[in-house]
Amino acid sequence: MRDSLTIIIAAVTSIVFGLSNACASEASDLYDAHCSACHNLGVAGAPKIADPDAWNPRVAQGNKVLYDHAINGFTGENGSMPPKGGFVELSDEQIKTIVEYMVSRVN
Numbered sequence: 001m002r003d004s005l006t007i008i009i010a011a012v013t014s015i016v017f018g019l020s021n022a023c024a025s026e027a028s029d030l031y032d033a034h035c036s037a038c039h040n041l042g043v044a045g046a047p048k049i050a051d052p053d054a055w056n057p058r059v060a061q062g063n064k065v066l067y068d069h070a071i072n073g074f075t076g077e078n079g080s081m082p083p084k085g086g087f088v089e090l091s092d093e094q095i096k097t098i099v100e101y102m103v104s105r106v107n
């Protein structure tokens, strides 16, 4: 009885860890596929991924503003962020996940 309980706990634990890993890699895959063209190198005035000078003032606006700008697009002093980076088929939740990933990359 004890053994089977241990096995069940181990199985549940590995499923939970597997899922959270899947989410993290999904976010970076989505970023790579849809946002990296501009954000990896800072093309067209896009804030470069992981660049604190480019991101700190943006992060200071709070995530709600960042989500809104990423989902609906916005034009700032540097250029234009297209709604959802031009990939309107992405859900709002997917965009939020990617924005969280981008914010987490700021050093």
Ligand code: HEC
Residues within 6 Å of the ligand: 031, 034, 035, 036, 037, 038, 039, 043, 044, 045, 046, 047, 058, 061, 065, 066, 067, 069, 070, 074, 075, 076, 077, 078, 079, 080, 081, 082, 084, 085, 086, 087, 095, 098, 099, 102
């Ligand atoms: C065609 C180029 C391009 C693509 C593709 C693109 N972006 Fe952007 N993004 C920009 C530019 C340019 C800005 C900065 C505009 C400014 O500040 O003047 C920006 C700014 C942002 C910001 C900061 C908003 C703020 O309030 O400062 C976020 C967050 C963002 N992009 C998320 C994304 C996400 C998520 C994707 C992929 C789904 C994406 N971007 C794809 C060009 C792009």
